[in-house]
Amino acid sequence: MEVLAGLRLEELEKIMEELGATKFRAKQIHNWIYAKSVSSIDDMTNLGKDFREELKKRFVVTDTKIKVKQVSSDGTLKYLIEYPDGECVETVLMRFDNRANLTACVSSQVGCAVNCSFCATGKRGFIRNLSAKEIIEQVLTIQRDTGLKVTNIVFMGQGEPLLNLKNVLEALEIFNSDFQIGSRRITLSTSGIVPKISELASYELQSTLAISLHAPNHKLRAEIMPIENKYPIDELKKALLSYVEKTGRRITVEYIMIHNFNDTPECAKELAHLLKDLKCNINLIPYNSVNDTKYKKSSNNDIMKFKYLLEHSGKKVTVRLERGADIDAACGQLRGEVLNSAKSN
Ligand code: SAH
Numbered sequence: 001m002e003v004l005a006g007l008r009l010e011e012l013e014k015i016m017e018e019l020g021a022t023k024f025r026a027k028q029i030h031n032w033i034y035a036k037s038v039s040s041i042d043d044m045t046n047l048g049k050d051f052r053e054e055l056k057k058r059f060v061v062t063d064t065k066i067k068v069k070q071v072s073s074d075g076t077l078k079y080l081i082e083y084p085d086g087e088c089v090e091t092v093l094m095r096f097d098n099r100a101n102l103t104a105c106v107s108s109q110v111g112c113a114v115n116c117s118f119c120a121t122g123k124r125g126f127i128r129n130l131s132a133k134e135i136i137e138q139v140l141t142i143q144r145d146t147g148l149k150v151t152n153i154v155f156m157g158q159g160e161p162l163l164n165l166k167n168v169l170e171a172l173e174i175f176n177s178d179f180q181i182g183s184r185r186i187t188l189s190t191s192g193i194v195p196k197i198s199e200l201a202s203y204e205l206q207s208t209l210a211i212s213l214h215a216p217n218h219k220l221r222a223e224i225m226p227i228e229n230k231y232p233i234d235e236l237k238k239a240l241l242s243y244v245e246k247t248g249r250r251i252t253v254e255y256i257m258i259h260n261f262n263d264t265p266e267c268a269k270e271l272a273h274l275l276k277d278l279k280c281n282i283n284l285i286p287y288n289s290v291n292d293t294k295y296k297k298s299s300n301n302d303i304m305k306f307k308y309l310l311e312h313s314g315k316k317v318t319v320r321l322e323r324g325a326d327i328d329a330a331c332g333q334l335r336g337e338v339l340n341s342a343k344s345n
């Protein structure tokens with residue numbers, strides 16, 4: 001069976017032509033898929049019954065399943081989504097106080113090759129890239145399940161989006177034109193793949209680039225992020241400066257707060273110095289403990305002190321609210337648990 005989800009309007013129009021139907025039918029089906037997010041062709045009630053039967057001979061709406069769904073007490077929803085080949089990724093829906101903002105956190109790869117020591121995804125290595133269709137299916141799955149329309153997207157699930165850039169860019173285009181989610185409502189998060197940051201700059205996208213920095217210097221960063229040995233912090237900084245110069249866009253610097261490792265006042269001062277001439281906001285992320293690592297989350301007090309020192313240097317600093325902590329919403333955790341329990345069965 002062929003799958004309707006992921007098809008662009010032009011592709012649907014071509015199919016309608018093959019079926020001897022009008023272009024208008026393509027628009028209707030497109031609307032059922034991306035705006036109303038139905039699960040079956042039978043739900044496309046403004047198509048005639050005979051035409052729906054005809055469609056059903058060749059198509060299904062989706063081939064992607066929800067394997068696990070968890071609901072957090074703060075309203076965060078976490079899904080483990082399964083593709084036809086049996087591979088799974090995580091997708092999270094966060095509702096912020098402002099109800100009009102529904103942010104989907106999507107995965108770009110199954111597993112990840114970057115292998116940061118604090119990350120559950122990295123622990124299992126790299127399995128494969130996701131296609132653009134598989135990326136957007138995550139958002140459609142959320143929309144189908146909740147009946148809500150996602151308004152913002154962050155590439156902060158599993159995988160390194162800049163190591164799957166071609167498919168990620170194609171997904172961005174579908175989010176823009178088919179979902180009507182503007183580029184400014186989409187954030188790409190990267191561990192710092194320097195040549196890809198330069199490539200991205202040349203496209204002059206309006207999306208936000210978030211950099212997982214997590215340390216103020218080479219030595220500390222190399223301890224937790226092996227990518228630092230390939231693309232050291234000085235080169236990364238140069239790439240970021242030229243990204244800002246080319247695109248005019250402000251970068252988001254992500255910084256995980258790990259107790260007694262990178263959360264000292266000295267680290268805050270060193271970070272402030274490093275970022276002094278970079279147009280950026282800073283997002284402090286309380287470390288979400290992953291069972292088998294030696295790290296602990298910073299205390300609230302240390303986080304506030306750190307924030308104060310950075311603000312003092314003139315930066316805008318936010319502390320990321322912990323979302324879905326009771327449902328293991330941190331990167332890679334749910335897939336890890338399901339795999340572990342499958343292994344022990
Ligand atoms: N690979 C990309 C995007 C996915 S990870 C990247 O690394 O930027 C999304 C974010 O979650 C990154 O900032 C990552 O550092 C962070 N993250 C990973 N493990 C975490 C943990 N245990 N606690 C808090 N944040 C974590």
Ligand code: SF4
Pocket residue numbers: 112113114115116119120121122123157158159160190191212331
């Ligand atoms: Fe990969 Fe990002 Fe996890 Fe690092 S933090 S292992 S880059 S998913």
